[in-house]
Amino acid sequence: MNTRQTGLEVSRLSSGYRRRRILEDITLPELYAGEVHSLVGPNAAGKSTLMRALAGLQPASGSIRLQGRELMGRSLSERTRLVTYMPQSLPQGVALSVLESVVSALRASPLHTTANTRSTLEERAFEVLARVGVAELALESLHHLSGGQRQLVSLAQVLAREPRVLLLDEPISALDLQHQLRVMQLVHRLARERHMIVLMVLHDLGVAARWSDGIVMLSHGRVAAIGTPAEAITPVTLAQVYGVRARVEHPPHDSLQIRVDDVLTPGDPC
Numbered sequence: 001m002n003t004r005q006t007g008l009e010v011s012r013l014s015s016g017y018r019r020r021r022i023l024e025d026i027t028l029p030e031l032y033a034g035e036v037h038s039l040v041g042p043n044a045a046g047k048s049t050l051m052r053a054l055a056g057l058q059p060a061s062g063s064i065r066l067q068g069r070e071l072m073g074r075s076l077s078e079r080t081r082l083v084t085y086m087p088q089s090l091p092q093g094v095a096l097s098v099l100e101s102v103v104s105a106l107r108a109s110p111l112h113t114t115a116n117t118r119s120t121l122e123e124r125a126f127e128v129l130a131r132v133g134v135a136e137l138a139l140e141s142l143h144h145l146s147g148g149q150r151q152l153v154s155l156a157q158v159l160a161r162e163p164r165v166l167l168l169d170e171p172i173s174a175l176d177l178q179h180q181l182r183v184m185q186l187v188h189r190l191a192r193e194r195h196m197i198v199l200m201v202l203h204d205l206g207v208a209a210r211w212s213d214g215i216v217m218l219s220h221g222r223v224a225a226i227g228t229p230a231e232a233i234t235p236v237t238l239a240q241v242y243g244v245r246a247r248v249e250h251p252p253h254d255s256l257q258i259r260v261d262d263v264l265t266p267g268d269p270c
């Protein structure tokens with residue numbers, strides 16, 4: 001498969017709320033199928049706004065092309081079949097069991113046909129829950145889950161849709177260390193196996209550097225740095241974008257080691 005023809009191209013994307021512009025002219029290098037990119041940046045930089053704009057959940061101008069086809073102007077239902085967004089928190093008040101919620105997600109998958117019986121869908125839903133490591137929660141009500149369990153079930157729901165583009169907004173923020181690692185391994189493996197384009201918002205730059213092919217660093221609604229983890233995460237970008245003095249080491253055969261030493265005050269050299 002030539003993954004070089006299956007990318008997501010974002011150019012001159014702007015978006016905001018009412019009259020307040022948040023994203024200014026975002027242009028990204030093509031994000032290729034099978035690759036994982038992380039979207040990083042300080043609080044309020046516009047990361048979630050960008051994810052929502054890519055998913056078609058937020059008014060935007062500019063161009064978003066998937067496999068050469070323009071997504072802007074298409075219906076939301078058409079876009080959500082191709083691009084699936086996992087928000088930071090699951091909507092509250094959904095009175096479904098975990099299994100039913102994943103079955104509903106499977107029904108929304110582009111691969112779903114009416115020939116799929118209820119038992120086939122349930123079997124498939126169990127498989128997805130097992131891959132995420134929460135099969136034992138299948139019969140629980142969504143209301144009764146802990147924050148971390150909700151995050152894992154939310155991940156199972158988006159994976160069940162088998163999207164071409166998977167947008168994950170802080171997918172490990174509520175997870176313990178073991179589940180963080182499991183989720184990162186799973187996302188990485190699925191991107192490779194299913195040729196998905198994955199973009200995830202992460203605050204932990206060490207995790208982002210370890211698990212990403214590329215990094216997009218946003219600051220005040222603009223792209224501040226972009227490239228491989230080593231290109232995008234440097235003492236200079238950390239000083240300019242995050243306002244911290246930091247060291248970035250490149251141990252052989254390992255991912256970047258980032259050590260934040262101090263908060264910079266105005267006038268400090270970068």
Ligand SMILES: Nc1ncnc2c1ncn2[C@@H]1O[C@H](COP(=O)(O)OP(=O)(O)OP(=O)(O)O)[C@@H](O)[C@H]1O
Binds near residue numbers: 042
């Ligand atoms: N629904 C909304 N209506 C108006 N302004 C909003 C809305 N959602 C976000 N904003 C504003 O847009 C800006 C960017 O917010 P966004 O949530 O995209 O940032 P973020 O980078 O994801 O932040 P964080 O890391 O804190 O989650 C912020 O100034 C925020 O106040």
